[in-house]
Amino acid sequence: MAYTSLYRRYRPDTFRDVIGQEHIVRTLVNQIKSGNIGHAYLFTGTRGTGKTSVAKIFSRAVNCLHPVDGSPCGKCEVCLELALSGNFDILEIDAASNNSVDQIRELTDKINFPPTIGRYKVYIVDEVHMLSKSAHNALLKTLEEPPEHAIFILATTEVHAIPATILSRCLRFDFRLVPTSAIAARIRFIFDEIGVEYEEQAVNMIAAAGQGSVRDALSIADMCVSFCAGNVTYDGVMEVLGTSDPVKLVGFVGNILSGNVDEALKTVAEMCDSGKSMAILASDVAALLRNAIYVKTCETAAEILSLPEEQCAALRALGEKHSVQKMLSVLKTMTATEGEFRYSTQHRILFESAVISAATEAPAAGTTAKERELEQKIAQLERKVQALAKPGFKSAPAKEDAVQVWARVASELQKKGAAFIALAATEAEVESDGGVFRVKVGSSSCMKILTDKSNRDLLNEAFSSVCGQKLVIEEVKKLDEDKSLPYITSMFGKYLEIK
Ligand SMILES: [Zn+2]
Known part of the structure; x- marks a missing residue:
């Protein structure tokens, strides 16, 4: 038998099994109980937060004959029928792939026909932002006058790419990162x-x-x-x-911060012998210091970083012993070294010299009033950067650095009074590679803002004040206009007019 992933096997069947989205579940359950069902819903949020799972539960719940606490009972004839794949009442469409033509053909012209099993026909459109402009328009037509029996659940990770005209027709639910x-x-x-x-x-x-x-x-x-x-x-x-042992890492960073060169170098030797990449180690150290600074300066750090309590406690202890300036200066040394790894073949020597120079820097003086003031300012800045950065960006260390650079650029733009450019900037994906800083823009309106002549000048200015790399802005390819239009027409059949 083929192996089923844990994620599929343990997908929630009822609202009670959905974790971390209580605010959404409560509203939907109330709608089911009161029978006050909308025709269009928009589920937004980072991947893996439960959008599709909740959409599936909701689409069965609206049809269930005897819902239990707002969830599908799983036992009535409708529930049993809907559990079968290939039913015509709950239709899932993945807007990100345009090759599911066969699946789409099945739907053609069917939207006007009443549901075959339950009361509602539910269309779940995943990654709806991938639809082209004309496809979006086509969808809008349908959303303007949906048949009584139709419910649309649009799911997206990129809500900024959804036209306002569609947003205004949908009941919007923002899925949070799960604690x-x-x-x-x-x-x-x-x-x-x-x-x-x-x-x-x-x-x-x-x-x-x-x-x-x-x-x-x-x-x-x-x-x-x-x-x-x-x-x-x-x-x-x-x-x-492939990460470093956090306990060992905290000890290592503590030794650097206290100027304990001997112990720090011993750890480097140990890690090197065990085959650990020095580049990863440098980025682990930088990430740990960044987290420690958060924990020291920001009250809601535990929530923002979503770290285990023991790790937060270890970081707190580290922060109590060392000043923010000292941690920041080691952090700077580490991030600077990270950049040098790609031009060097002597990774161990490079990393060791960074450790020595970080460890032997003059330790900061005790906590003076001036220092506290500075710490507060840095904390404010960190919070601003956090607010500007997209949630869930921490996928890879290199990417995270690029995101941090980009957040600083956004913060610069905001200081210059160009908040809307900053906003458009934060909607983009960024990566930094070989001296080139690439900004990938997923929405043409953001692209327009970022590449407009005078905006671009402001952006270049802000960028060069933060980063010395070459800035490249590019629009990420969307569904092909020609392919997606017939796709959406076949999806919604004669129910719509295409302009
Ligand atoms: Zn049922």
């Missing part, structure tokens, strides 16, 4: 169910690595189960994730 503790509880439940042994710490680490996405966390859990052969250990998870 690490909730993900950890879910993983423990699943491991108990499938009879896998685990260390508590290991589960926390997997949950944290998911960074708010249940799907990502469960994929990692899947890998760990295979790798650890039925007993998921902390060491095993670390191996799978």
Whole structure:
């Protein structure tokens, strides 16, 4: 039998099993109970936060004959029929792929016909932002006058790319990043169910690595189960994730901060011998310092970083011993070194000299009034940067750095009074590679803002004040105009007019 991933196997069937989205679940359950159902919903949020799962539960709940607490009962004839694949009442369409022509053909002309099993026909359109402009217009026509029996649930990770005309017709629900503790509880439940042994710490680490996405966390859990052969250990998870042991890392960073060169170099030698990449180590150190600065300066750091409590406590202890300036200066040394790795073949020497120079810098004086003032200013700046950065951006260290640079650019723009350019900028994906800083814009309106002559000048100015790389702005390819129009017409049949 083919292996089913944990994510698929443990997809929630009822609203009660959905984790971390209580604000959304409560509203939807109330709608089911009162029978006050809308015709168009927009689910937005980072990947893996439950948009499609909630859409599926909702589409069964609106049809169920005897909903239990607003959730589908799973037992009535309608529920049983809808559970079969190939029913015509709940239709899932992936707007990101235009090759599901066969699936689309099945839907052609069917929107006017009443549902075959339940009361409603539900169209779940995934990645709806991938539709072309004309496809969006076509969809809008349908949303303007939907048949009584039709419900649309549009799901997207990129809400800024959805035209305002569509937004205004939808009831919008913003899915949040799921807290690490909730993900950890879910993983423990699943491991108990499938009879896998685990260390508590290991589960926390997997949950944290998911960074708010249940799907990502469960994929990692899947890998760990295979790798650890039925007993998921902390060491095993670390191996799978390729990260440094956080406890060891905190000790290492503590030694650098206290000027304990001898001990710090011993750790470098140890890590080097065990085959650890010095570039990854430098980026791990930078990430840890960044987190420590957050924890020290920002009250809601634990929430923002979604780190396990033990790790927060360790970072707090580190922050109590060292000033923000000292941590910042080591952070700067590390990030500068990260950039040099690609031009050097002597990674160990490069990293060691960075460690020595960071460790031997004059330690900052005690906490004076001036220092506290500065710390507060830095905390404010950090919060601003956090507010501007997109949630869930922490996918890869290199990417994270680019995102931080970009957030600083946005903050510069905001200071110059160009808030709307800053806003458009934060909607883009960024990456930095070989001296080129690439900005990938997914929406043509943002593209227009960023490339307009005078805006571009402002942007260049802000960018060069933050980063010395070459700035390249490009529009990310969307669904082909020619392909997507027939696609959406076949999807909604004669119910719409195309302009
Ligand atoms: Zn039912």
